[in-house]
Amino acid sequence: MRFPFGIAGAGVGEIERQIPDGEPPPLPVNDALRVIGKPVRRQDGRAKVTGAVRFTVDVKPPGMLHARILRSTSPNARVRAIDTAAAERQAGVRAVLAIARNDSILRYAGAPIAAVAATTQAAADAALRLIRVDAAALPFVVDMDIARRANAALVYQPGEALPLNAVEIPVSGALPLTGNVRGPETLGSRGDVEQGFAVAEVIVEGEYRTRTQTHCCMEPHAIVADWRADGLTVWMSTQFTAGVRRELARVFDLKLSQVRVKVAAMGGGFGSKSQLGVYGQIAVMLSRQAGAPVRLVFDREEEHLDSGNRPETWQQIRIGAHRDGTLSAISLVEFGSAGVGVGAGVGNFAQTLYACPNFSLAQNDVFINAGRGSAMRGPGNTPGAFAMEQAIDDLAGQLGLDPLVLRDRIDPSPVRREERRLGAAKSGWDRRHAPGADTGATKRGIGVAQSIWGANVYTNASCEVRVLRDGSVLVLSGVQDLGTGIGTILAQVVAEEFGLLPEDITVHIGDTDFPAGPPSYGSQTTASITPAARTAAWKVKQALFRQVAPALGATPEQLAARDGKIIIGNDPARGMNFRDATAGMRTDQLSVVESRADDYGGFRRRSGDMAGAVNDLGGVQFAEVSVDTETGSIRVERIVAVQDCGRPMNPKLIESQVMGGVLMGISYALLEERVIDQHTGRMMNANLEQYKLVGPRDTPPIEVIVLENYQGQSATDAYGIAEPSNIATAPAIANAVFNAIGVRVRELPMTPATVLAALGRLPRRS
Amino acid sequence: MPNADRTHSVTRRLFLRGTGATASGVALLADMHIAAAADEPPIVGPGAIPLTLTVNGRNQEVSVEPCMTLAEVLRGPLDLTGTKIGCDRGACSACTVWLDGAPVASCMLLAVDVGARAVTTIEGLAHGDTLHPVQEAFIAHDALQCGYCTPGMVMSCAALLERVPNPTADDVRAAIDGHLCRCGAYPHIVEAVLAVRKPGP
Ligand code: FES
Ligand code: FES
Numbered sequence: 001m002r003f004p005f006g007i008a009g010a011g012v013g014e015i016e017r018q019i020p021d022g023e024p025p026p027l028p029v030n031d032a033l034r035v036i037g038k039p040v041r042r043q044d045g046r047a048k049v050t051g052a053v054r055f056t057v058d059v060k061p062p063g064m065l066h067a068r069i070l071r072s073t074s075p076n077a078r079v080r081a082i083d084t085a086a087a088e089r090q091a092g093v094r095a096v097l098a099i100a101r102n103d104s105i106l107r108y109a110g111a112p113i114a115a116v117a118a119t120t121q122a123a124a125d126a127a128l129r130l131i132r133v134d135a136a137a138l139p140f141v142v143d144m145d146i147a148r149r150a151n152a153a154l155v156y157q158p159g160e161a162l163p164l165n166a167v168e169i170p171v172s173g174a175l176p177l178t179g180n181v182r183g184p185e186t187l188g189s190r191g192d193v194e195q196g197f198a199v200a201e202v203i204v205e206g207e208y209r210t211r212t213q214t215h216c217c218m219e220p221h222a223i224v225a226d227w228r229a230d231g232l233t234v235w236m237s238t239q240f241t242a243g244v245r246r247e248l249a250r251v252f253d254l255k256l257s258q259v260r261v262k263v264a265a266m267g268g269g270f271g272s273k274s275q276l277g278v279y280g281q282i283a284v285m286l287s288r289q290a291g292a293p294v295r296l297v298f299d300r301e302e303e304h305l306d307s308g309n310r311p312e313t314w315q316q317i318r319i320g321a322h323r324d325g326t327l328s329a330i331s332l333v334e335f336g337s338a339g340v341g342v343g344a345g346v347g348n349f350a351q352t353l354y355a356c357p358n359f360s361l362a363q364n365d366v367f368i369n370a371g372r373g374s375a376m377r378g379p380g381n382t383p384g385a386f387a388m389e390q391a392i393d394d395l396a397g398q399l400g401l402d403p404l405v406l407r408d409r410i411d412p413s414p415v416r417r418e419e420r421r422l423g424a425a426k427s428g429w430d431r432r433h434a435p436g437a438d439t440g441a442t443k444r445g446i447g448v449a450q451s452i453w454g455a456n457v458y459t460n461a462s463c464e465v466r467v468l469r470d471g472s473v474l475v476l477s478g479v480q481d482l483g484t485g486i487g488t489i490l491a492q493v494v495a496e497e498f499g500l501l502p503e504d505i506t507v508h509i510g511d512t513d514f515p516a517g518p519p520s521y522g523s524q525t526t527a528s529i530t531p532a533a534r535t536a537a538w539k540v541k542q543a544l545f546r547q548v549a550p551a552l553g554a555t556p557e558q559l560a561a562r563d564g565k566i567i568i569g570n571d572p573a574r575g576m577n578f579r580d581a582t583a584g585m586r587t588d589q590l591s592v593v594e595s596r597a598d599d600y601g602g603f604r605r606r607s608g609d610m611a612g613a614v615n616d617l618g619g620v621q622f623a624e625v626s627v628d629t630e631t632g633s634i635r636v637e638r639i640v641a642v643q644d645c646g647r648p649m650n651p652k653l654i655e656s657q658v659m660g661g662v663l664m665g666i667s668y669a670l671l672e673e674r675v676i677d678q679h680t681g682r683m684m685n686a687n688l689e690q691y692k693l694v695g696p697r698d699t700p701p702i703e704v705i706v707l708e709n710y711q712g713q714s715a716t717d718a719y720g721i722a723e724p725s726n727i728a729t730a731p732a733i734a735n736a737v738f739n740a741i742g743v744r745v746r747e748l749p750m751t752p753a754t755v756l757a758a759l760g761r762l763p764r765r766s
Numbered sequence: 767m768p769n770a771d772r773t774h775s776v777t778r779r780l781f782l783r784g785t786g787a788t789a790s791g792v793a794l795l796a797d798m799h800i801a802a803a804a805d806e807p808p809i810v811g812p813g814a815i816p817l818t819l820t821v822n823g824r825n826q827e828v829s830v831e832p833c834m835t836l837a838e839v840l841r842g843p844l845d846l847t848g849t850k851i852g853c854d855r856g857a858c859s860a861c862t863v864w865l866d867g868a869p870v871a872s873c874m875l876l877a878v879d880v881g882a883r884a885v886t887t888i889e890g891l892a893h894g895d896t897l898h899p900v901q902e903a904f905i906a907h908d909a910l911q912c913g914y915c916t917p918g919m920v921m922s923c924a925a926l927l928e929r930v931p932n933p934t935a936d937d938v939r940a941a942i943d944g945h946l947c948r949c950g951a952y953p954h955i956v957e958a959v960l961a962v963r964k965p966g967p
Contacts, residue, residue, distance in 0.1 A: 050892060057847075122833070215948075218852045219912065219914045300857075482912060653908065656911050656950075657911065660948075687853065687857060689856075696952040697939050701953075702953055
């Protein structure tokens, strides 16, 4: 079968692909479609603007209890005794759970100790204060640089079990632990780097720092657990209903059929709500103990301390190149800290973005006494890009090349080449002057940076499509909507297949009683579930055609569904209304469940794997800034974001998501930092007034261009956008700052103090 | 070792009274003390007390502990869960409702201090099935993603249009300053509000 292939506007051709059995014929380009690729309104928009939609924090089953977790205020302590007797006697208390035991080590401020469920939140909070914890303080370390020293306090003693299974990102099991440093991980190294540097004509090097960023979902982590004799129902603010069901069944030794996980609306996740988590287990245990539903919702401090974070990093990058710009060697040494956890690596970005025969990686996890890191929007690649894309900008300067010209020479991706071309025109790149050329105290600059992210697919993703006798259509899947609008996109896919309008389609998602959906992390929701939905709809349609063909005096092959009708031989005048056709169905409903096929074209993946497709996703972002060299303050004046996600399904929703990625990137670049006090080991800004997020007044004009990039890889050919849109923002801003002031800021967040230090007007921080 | 500052009942009340005193300007300590003593409110609590609130045009009888914030009372006993809590301390504006038509953070106000003032929540903004123009515009311009900050955003934007029928983009930004949206909907929110402004004479 022939599929459209290439970038719209830059020449779309065709490609021959083998379609697996039972998959629908190729979709034409968006221009030839009626619903897919159109700016369709969000289906749950009305429910969200009226406050009618129920988030997990709003769920209230009858008899619900309220829970709270008692957390350590010490960064490292050994428990000697926990006394919960007084809490148990407190009025209103229904369950008390000791999580830590005697001799447990509370390894970070915020580590859970015990939990209480009571009839009101106030009663639960009051009971917590009656729990007596006797613990011996242990030496601690909360600074990554100090933790690397030979005499540093140890977070894990030699021989202690490391928390390797608590991350979503695959980590090698067998790396050496020296003091607090685990590594080096060298996976992905290739070629001979020494040789590469020996033949290099130009070498650039630099050290970069990124700081810990917390997710700050506006809806806190939340779960309502209802344990009953006949099974467990859980409402959870989660990015993966099917995964949480799996975890619950395993942890509590239940059958999958006894566990139901639901999420209606979900107030942001960004990677932090991918798993059941300790708090999820606590809520279920409290419910089991109390014999009543239990609601556990984090407060804002808990969000910062114990819900995951983007690990901080220190990166040393060295790049060798020939005079024409071609790269001969890249070496990356990294130390990063995911607190008491692992997974701070950033190597993937430098490893995969540019053509270079020789690459060496040595990345290390440094343990400190702080809350565990986790995946956060573009994990690894976002901090990795901050360093690597500045190093490439440096290299362009050394070579006397325009940074876009250099990238044209070393970036093999035809997609990003087109993105650079479009972005350069849109951003007015030709206005860019020499670094620091502006006279006067306020200097302007333009910078560019690129992103790369796997075209991830989760093949263990299923969807049911049902047509009912009255012509109504249902889409059912466990897939959850984090705010990206996947429900709306599913309605579009199915409406397109049936020749209906998206508002004709009823979508029920976020419930494991429906076919298991994919996780919404790794930017793979759309890529994984939309092909399953289209295939299911197409199959239901075929079945419907077979049933109604005789009444129309036609063969099923002659029928098509368009504009609310089933027509014969592509003639809109011949046929019947969709509703009249379904009225003649033999049964009250026709229904098909389908799952995601492997990518077409031989890009094979085993079911359940999360793996990059051959063609990665990317994007190029251009930033324009002004820097006040007297105060050191940076103002982002404008961002142009050029992104790709295969076939764009809904430009309106995509634009929202890209703006969100850019804004989180601006926030990361200029504002966000978890600050831990050296002396007490406690986070000083575990709130939203001192942990700064970008606000409406710091928001510049953001122009979004999304490519239509057809690859013929699935029944919809659609991919994700969440993470690629976040990765390039901070380095684009940093490169613009360099262009403005002629001095490089190699440290996040780029605060006024950091800028003044780079200008030599204040002492450096580290 | 355990967190010591979970006492909503005492600390929040003292805190609110403290900020009130600070806001009233520079005063001699002694004067403040006398003034406070003169209109000292009756002592209520700690148990629940009956309270009448005017919410979305209806009088509501509720029984609340005096330590409860308006946000808690709306979301709990009144089951108006459209109002969201993001930080519970005045830093995110997710909990914004109207008090006599002016936007306030309902997490920073004790329910017992609302008195006879009219409370309007997101549930009370539409007229029956007819949405407020700001709500319509939020949908049309996709001024939201997850929707958690949305009720608060809508309340502040609708209040702005009541005050300033023809606002500039900067007016809109000022109106939602202090509202946090982690999904990054600010550009579309500004666009949405500008689309429903009424040009002046
Ligand atoms: S919840 Fe009231 S301001 Fe954040
Ligand atoms: S829409 Fe998600 S926080 Fe604003």
